[in-house]
Amino acid sequence: GNSVTQMEGPVTLSEEAFLTINCTYTATGYPSLFWYVQYPGEGLQLLLKATKADDKGSNKGFEATYRKETTSFHLEKGSVQVSDSAVYFCALRINAGNMLTFGGGTRLMVKP
Amino acid sequence: EPEVTQTPSHQVTQMGQEVILRCVPISNHLYFYWYRQILGQKVEFLVSFYNNEISEKSEIFDDQFSVERPDGSNFTLKIRSTKLEDSAMYFCASAGTGDTGELFFGEGSRLTVL
Numbered sequence: 315g316n317s318v319t320q321m322e323g324p325v326t327l328s329e330e331a332f333l334t335i336n337c338t339y340t341a342t343g344y345p346s347l348f349w350y351v352q353y354p355g356e357g358l359q360l361l362l363k364a365t366k367a368d369d370k371g372s373n374k375g376f377e378a379t380y381r382k383e384t385t386s387f388h389l390e391k392g393s394v395q396v397s398d399s400a401v402y403f404c405a406l407r408i409n410a411g412n413m414l415t416f417g418g419g420t421r422l423m424v425k426p
Numbered sequence: 427e428p429e430v431t432q433t434p435s436h437q438v439t440q441m442g443q444e445v446i447l448r449c450v451p452i453s454n455h456l457y458f459y460w461y462r463q464i465l466g467q468k469v470e471f472l473v474s475f476y477n478n479e480i481s482e483k484s485e486i487f488d489d490q491f492s493v494e495r496p497d498g499s500n501f502t503l504k505i506r507s508t509k510l511e512d513s514a515m516y517f518c519a520s521a522g523t524g525d526t527g528e529l530f531f532g533e534g535s536r537l538t539v540l
Binding site: 318346348350352355356357358359360363403405407410411412413414415416417418419 | 429430457459461463466467468469470471474481482517519521524525526527528529530531532533534
């Protein structure tokens with residue numbers, strides 16, 4: 315079946331540190347890959363996505379590259395801010411439609 | 427900015443009771459979803475709804491669950507006879523199109539079954 319595995323959190327970083335949140339997937343077909351973010355008191359919102367191998371999604375300084383050879387979609391940011399503190403969810407979608415398979419979420423805490 | 431709103435934010439109920447969770451999707455969206463997250467586990471798909479009918483549902487969405495769009499704005503999830511294992515955060519989501527993967531989620535309704 316399809317599944318997404320994320321590194322467990324919480325991840326605690328100081329402001330301006332480099333961030334990597336690992337995400338790997340198992341899929342029966344060729345998925346589209348997503349990162350969603352949930353800020354405190356808000357719903358999940360799409361951060362970035364990539365629809366085919368070697369695509370790079372980027373938004374708000376975050377990047378993730380679709381690596382088919384390693385079945386990964388790791389989230390990176392060069393310099394995190396306190397305002398990036400949130401829970402980050404990696405997800406995949408196999409077919410057309412909006413049924414997403416999510417990972418467990420990784421909580422990021424950034425300290426000043 | 428348009429947003430998806432959910433009520434209640436937290437509901438506590440006794441096992442065997444019926445629960446209705448309510449959602450107001452973004453007004454011009456046509457696709458509606460329920461997901462849930464049991465504490466410490468993954469966010470799981472429950473059901474999708476389009477054109478006044480269920481378009482997809484997961485194994486979790488058994489006969490105890492139902493969804494309805496009773497008017498032009500609300501989208502509800504009903505659990506007929508709650509079980510302890512139904513305790514979770516339930517997320518409503520909506521989308522303007524059916525195949526981009528971009529969903530707009532509400533803040534969630536936490537259901538606690540005692």
